[in-house]
Amino acid sequence: MSADLRSTANKGANEGAGGDEAGGEAGGKSSLQRGLAILRLLATSNETGARLTDIARALDLTPPTVHRLLKILVEEGMAEADKATKRYRLGIDLFGLAAQAGNPNNLRDICRPILLRLSATLRDTIFLLVRSGFDAVCLDRSEGPFPIRSFTGDIGGRVTLGVGQGSLAIMAFLHAEEREEVIRFNLPRMQGVGIIDEVYLRTEIARVRDLGYASRSTGLLPGMSGVAVPVLDRDGHAVAALSVGTISERLNEERLPVVVDILKRESAAISRQLNPFDPVLRRPAAILGGGPA
Amino acid sequence: MSADLRSTANKGANEGAGGDEAGGEAGGKSSLQRGLAILRLLATSNETGARLTDIARALDLTPPTVHRLLKILVEEGMAEADKATKRYRLGIDLFGLAAQAGNPNNLRDICRPILLRLSATLRDTIFLLVRSGFDAVCLDRSEGPFPIRSFTGDIGGRVTLGVGQGSLAIMAFLHAEEREEVIRFNLPRMQGVGIIDEVYLRTEIARVRDLGYASRSTGLLPGMSGVAVPVLDRDGHAVAALSVGTISERLNEERLPVVVDILKRESAAISRQLNPFDPVLRRPAAILGGGPA
DNA sequence: CCATCTATTCCGCATATCGGAAGCTTTTGC
DNA sequence: GCAAAAGCTTCCGATATGCGGAATAGATGG
Incomplete structure (x- = not known):
């Protein structure tokens, strides 16, 4: 029984009066x-x-x-x-x-074509995750045509930051002090869903930071794997992650580097659009170039 | 009885040109x-x-x-x-x-790739509209690369049903009695924004029904035009509309039939996905519960 | 350092909210 | 087709709930 992906986690901390417990x-x-x-x-x-x-x-x-x-x-x-x-x-x-919600710089709009392209190219499901507090939230998703899919993460679904490749990629590229805060807060929450060992978690994070992508073959689900790269702002800190979820066979030694390469390239493209010198013109806008289709 | 019906009446649509009315x-x-x-x-x-x-x-x-x-x-x-x-x-x-909201049959997910493809092909902005009460609501949008764009309709934006090509396309393919209800309710709301004349409106609707698409050269904005086709359920009634917004020059006699043809084809593709024989397997098939990608 | 503006806490009053009970409508079962 | 059941909606009094003035704490800026 895995953790809840739904948003129901936020039970208020305020349990004042006794009242009815039960449900x-x-x-x-x-x-x-x-x-x-x-x-x-x-x-x-x-x-x-x-x-x-x-x-x-x-x-x-x-x-x-x-x-x-x-x-x-x-x-x-x-x-x-x-x-x-x-x-x-x-x-x-x-x-x-919600079209406006939690969507800094219209990240979602910017990423959508890229997600589409990626899912078509890689034939697997692509996720766009952003950080929200101590969780990662699935901001968008594009299903690939490969018949076996990780269903993981409906749009709006949450995962504990640090669990899973996508949120690990985000975590690895946070500000150091933020990362510490997250680790401190999240370690107890990870019991049973993922990493329990702080040392191991830190090792993983270091590795992800080093490699620039996250990919652990031991996924949460047997036989399923993921690979993710961070989307960085101009300071080199993560604002999001691009993640691929698929069956382990499709991320073997041969294919993995290819996927990582593609992901990194697209991530860089997003970063470029996120950090234009002039924040106004976000679209290329070839003036008047539009010929008839 | 009556009282509780006027769901959408109160809130003004937010589409005035840049005029943002303080909440x-x-x-x-x-x-x-x-x-x-x-x-x-x-x-x-x-x-x-x-x-x-x-x-x-x-x-x-x-x-x-x-x-x-x-x-x-x-x-x-x-x-x-x-x-x-x-x-x-x-x-x-x-x-x-909101990922779940007002999204019958996951229409949005189904249509997204199609919107992307259309905007790339046609090089103009594509809208996906659905009916909501007496309005049409922009459920999704994909910007085309053409430098001049119709600003119409942020995601979530509303238009009075019957104003604009997209909502006209929906209106033309409603159940007859529903259409009558809409006409009765909306005619007063159209003052100053579009059609004032009931006869003209009915003529237009008949024409759209006949042709299978909506395209009036006299758009709301001078120089801007649109063309839209309905997305039909298996009973032939509109559940949505695909709409293209662009400058009038790009919808001339030569190009219009081409655009209409493409739109109709995509609309039919959506309808096919909307009406699978087995309504159950619409979702990707969850495999177990749990982890993030 | 003080002046100004904003965010947050406190608390008494009044109002908006709750839910029982009852009317009314729709669905179920036969 | 009728009776019974379940569901939806309205009404209304008691009370808990949320409101806002005033005061405190924190931030901003000159």
């Missing part, structure tokens, strides 16, 4: 927290949608409360009610919000 | 509304971030209130505080939410 589902007390809990719940059941009473039960709230909160959420565009099926889904307005 | 009014009354108002405000200032007092002033709230709400939002991962600059930004968790 410990959700919530907090403020209506804002409850509203957000509803949104998170909807996110997990968006394919089918959730009914009002389902939500109430899952979050241990009463129907009237859920009704009132949902009404607000719908009015605000954060949720949508399918009148026909009486089911609620996340609202599209959230989409507009 | 909007006071949050309302409930703390949930206020919290969401803060998120929306953060979305408009994400590049730079917003300070606590800025938010307080913009939303007409007191600093303590904003402070408390922000604290909750940060705890819940919906906002992030840059301790260094004392500025708040949207949190990455929003990203995880």
Whole structure:
């Protein structure tokens, strides 16, 4: 049972009153927290949608409360009610919000064509990870055509920083003091999911720093492997990572250097776009060059 | 009955040419509304971030209130505080939410490669629009290399359904009764932005239905034009639209048929992916749970 | 070093929120 | 087709919750 990839990890540290333990589902007390809990719940059941009473039960709230909160959420565009099926889904307005979220320099937009290209070239799934606190978050993903895929990391999914090649690549290229902070905080969280031994972790980090990429054959899943390179800012610190997830056979001694080479080249391309001298013109923009298709 | 239907009515679309209207009014009354108002405000200032007092002033709230709400939002991962600059930004968790939002059948994932390909082929900006209530929402976008671009529609942006080629293409292929409902509701909203005349609108819709694509030379912006095709479900009703926005010169009599042809082909490809016989295997097939790439 | 602005804490008051109960609608079961 | 069950929505009083003024602490800048 692996760690949770979903965002449910953030249980508030505030367990004030005893209250009901049990499921410990959700919530907090403020209506804002409850509203957000509803949104998170909807996110997990968006394919089918959730009914009002389902939500109430899952979050241990009463129907009237859920009704009132949902009404607000719908009015605000954060949720949508399918009148026909009486089911609620996340609202599209959230989409507009998130298009801006946690996306420094429009990293996602910049990287998207590159991800597409990489997944087509390498025929494997490519991930774009960024750091968020003590986690790495999957900012984007592009599936390759290879029939066996690591499903790892839906967009928005989190991993403990240091677990997995992508987040290891990020960690290796953080500021030294930040890295120390992360190691200190994350070591306890890694129990059972990855590295337990601090010495080993530090050795790995040093190796990644040295090589410029992360690739450990002993993946979390038997038979699966990954290789990742950091995306560096102009100071040489990681802002993100490009990661390939595939079966171990496809990262053998012969192919690995090729993949690493390609990844590094694309990463450098991203860095270049991230650090233009003039931050305004981010696109090449060949003036008037556009002939008919 | 009636009351709760007007989901999308309140919020103005944010597409005025650069006119960014300060996030909007006071949050309302409930703390949930206020919290969401803060998120929306953060979305408009994400590049730079917003300070606590800025938010307080913009939303007409007191600093303590904003402070408390922000604290909750940060705890819940919906906002992030840059301790260094004392500025708040949207949190990455929003990203995880929105990856699921308003995205039936993972339309976005399916379409992304196609958008990329289209923008590369046509050298213009391609939009993917879906219907949301009485609006069309930009679900994705891929910029083409042509130096002059239609600014229309950031991701998440809304347009009144019926205004613009993309939303016209959707409207033309709705269920008849839905279309009537939309027309009735939207006609008043179109004053000044587009069609005012119901007869003309109906003529246009009929033409689009007939031709299978929407392309009016008289765009909203002088000199700019668009061409769009619907993305149909297996019943022949629109679930989305693919739209090209460019300058009128690039959609002349010679090129237009070519573009339309390409668009139609890609749209059909999307429809095919949308309507697999087995709706289950749409997802890549998760193998176990757990680790990052 | 003081002046100014901002972020954070505290606390009493009032209001917004909660949930039980009951009406109303839709679905289920027969 | 009817009765029963489940779900959705409205109402309303009690109370917890969130609000904002005032005060404190921290940052900024002259």
